[in-house]
Amino acid sequence: MREFDYRRAHDVAGAVALLGADPDARFLGGGTNLVDLMKTGVERPGRLVDVTDLPLDRIERTADGTLRIGATVTNSDLAVHPEIRHRFPALTQAVLAGASGQLRNMATVGGNLLQRTRCAYFTDVTSACNKRDPGSGCPAIHGEHRNHAILGASEHCVAVHPSDMGVALAAFDARVTYETADGTGELPLADFYLPVGDTPHQETALPPGALITGVTLPPAPVAAHSRYRKVRERASYAFAIGSVAAALDVRDGVVHDVRLAFGAVASRPWRAHAAEAALTGGPATADAFAAAADAELAAAAPLPDNAYKVTLIRNLVVAVLSELAEEATR
Structure with a gap:
């Protein structure tokens, strides 16, 4: 594993500033995906900015019934929250269907949305992969692709997104909120993930240096x-x-x-x-x-x-x- 700097952020503005000061930096939540990718050499950050101390670990209901889910809420806490269980049972079921109990205790909502594909060619740095090494090709098309995409793929990538939670959020018109050095922004989940096209390495529409701060779920009887x-x-x-x-x-x-x-x-x-x-x-x-x-x-x-x-x-x-x-x- 490459040596890296480690910083712990204590407020959102400080976290954004720490990431902006280093183009090779990455935000660290539960680390259940990022650390694995660091071990295999797929991710090689020069700095990790730990965001687990940020005040983003609550689920709140607004006056109009919207639910605001903080980015550092763990998957376990999300699944058992009374508002989620009663108003969005499919979301609870999706979260509980993902990973193991130990991983759900660590994994965060923001990190879940940003987790990367488990395609074996992507995670093997000795293989070609347009998502990891743009222009190198997609060996899955003529290789092992039994678990790969049937919708929205291209000749450049046929990998699938692994999130269970994201599927339920997509069904209920969730929106992703984020913070950058220029201020606050929001994206519908429908626009959060970019089409594969010929740039599969560009996975989301988040601006450079953006920190996901939460997810909002509008009322949906x-x-x-x-x-x-x-x-x-x-x-x-x-x-x-x-x-x-x-x-x-x-x-x-x-x-x-x-x-x-x-x-x-x-x-x-x-x-x-x-x-x-x-x-x-x-x-x-x-x-x-x-x-x-x-x-x-x-x-x-x-x-x-x-x-x-x-x-x-x-x-x-x-x-x-x-x-x-x-x-x-x-």
């Missing part, structure tokens, strides 16, 4: 009736090979409101707008759910070894929405 379902290759701690965050409001057999997002299918949490549009105002039936999934997955471009994900996601959508629709009639 439909979210109270939501679920997160994750499929993985083993039942214990593992990343998804496909997941769905769904919320459904059914009235007299008709879909009044619906939210859908997919995980492990793209370089970012994938909001299923086409499926939502196909469902809204229509019948809450298994056939309608399948047709909506097909509408979203029509854009899929699977590789030879990951075409199974199209069927997997379709079946997940039908199963989860059918369960939610049945519960609405009880």
Whole structure:
């Protein structure tokens, strides 16, 4: 591991200033992803700015019902918070489906959003990888890609984003707040992650030197009736090979409101707008759910070894929405 400087920040402005003073610096939260990447040589920061002492570890409700989640809130604390459990159960389920209990105790909300792909070519510094070494190629396309993207990929990168939490946040129109030397900013999560295109190494729309300070969740009554379902290759701690965050409001057999997002299918949490549009105002039936999934997955471009994900996601959508629709009639 490369030698590095270590500083502990005690206020947001000081953290931003410390990072701005060193172009090779990185913010350190729980370190559950960054430290691993440092050990393998993928990340080689000259300075770590520890932000765990910043006053960003609270979840607060505003007068209009918006939830403000601080960037250093741990995944464990997020999952058990009463407001999250009751108003956004799919978010609680997504967080609990991710990693192990020990890692959730360390991992932070801000760090979760910024975690990097687990593609084996990315994490192996002896391999080519456009995300790690722009212009070197994407060996996954003709190599091992069973768990890679079927939506939104390009000839330059087919890696997927590993976050479970991010999938639920995408379904509920979360926004990311941040601080820079020039002041405060905010990005919808839908715009936070950049399309892969020909620059897969540029992963987010955060300005240079920005510190994520929190995530906001606007009121969403439909979210109270939501679920997160994750499929993985083993039942214990593992990343998804496909997941769905769904919320459904059914009235007299008709879909009044619906939210859908997919995980492990793209370089970012994938909001299923086409499926939502196909469902809204229509019948809450298994056939309608399948047709909506097909509408979203029509854009899929699977590789030879990951075409199974199209069927997997379709079946997940039908199963989860059918369960939610049945519960609405009880």
